[in-house]
Amino acid sequence: WKVVNGGVSGDTSAQALARLPGLLQQHQPALVIVGIGGNDFLRRQSAATARTNILRICTEARASGAQVLLVAVPELSLMAAAGRLSDHPLYEEIAEELKIPLHAKGWSSVLAQERLRSDQIHANAAGYAEFAQGLVGTLRQTGLLVQ
Known part of the structure; x- marks a missing residue:
């Protein structure tokens, strides 16, 4: 596989x-x-603007002939500041609207664990490894990755 980080x-x-x-x-x-x-x-x-942009990104990627997997990002909140992260609801809305698979709770679960963070908003090497394992699981569950 050729992987491109865009x-x-x-x-x-x-x-x-x-x-x-x-x-x-x-x-x-x-x-x-x-x-x-x-x-x-x-x-x-604006969350509404972000939602519009992310919806367009997914729509344009799919229109190009690609399959699309959306990855949820945590919502900023007072609970997030206390280490209780949850996905921003716009990701589930977009996934349902476009009928595309969603990798939910990947970043929320990793970034909620201090041992997996390098700072308050970024994963460390162990956190990225755990996120990647979860992402592979979602890719397999959705049929986008077949072994």
Whole structure:
């Protein structure tokens, strides 16, 4: 498999959406894993705008012929500050609306565990490994990864 990381650290959903057409044309992927929105929330940008952008990213990726897996990102809240993270509800809404698979609770469960974080909002190596294992599980469950 050829894996292309089209993400850019610090990007918002608007920036990712702007780069998407070129990435789709250049790489013609069979699968696009969409995990964006955290920087929108951290910068306190509109959740409605982030939802619109993420919906468009998923729609355009699917229109290119790729299968799409959406990855939920935690919601910023007072409970999150106390270590009780939950996925932002917009991810489940988009997945249901577009009838695409969702990798739920991946980041929420990893980032809720201090031993898996390098700081309050980023995983450490062990956290990334646990997230990747969960992602593989979701890919298998949805039939996007067959062994």
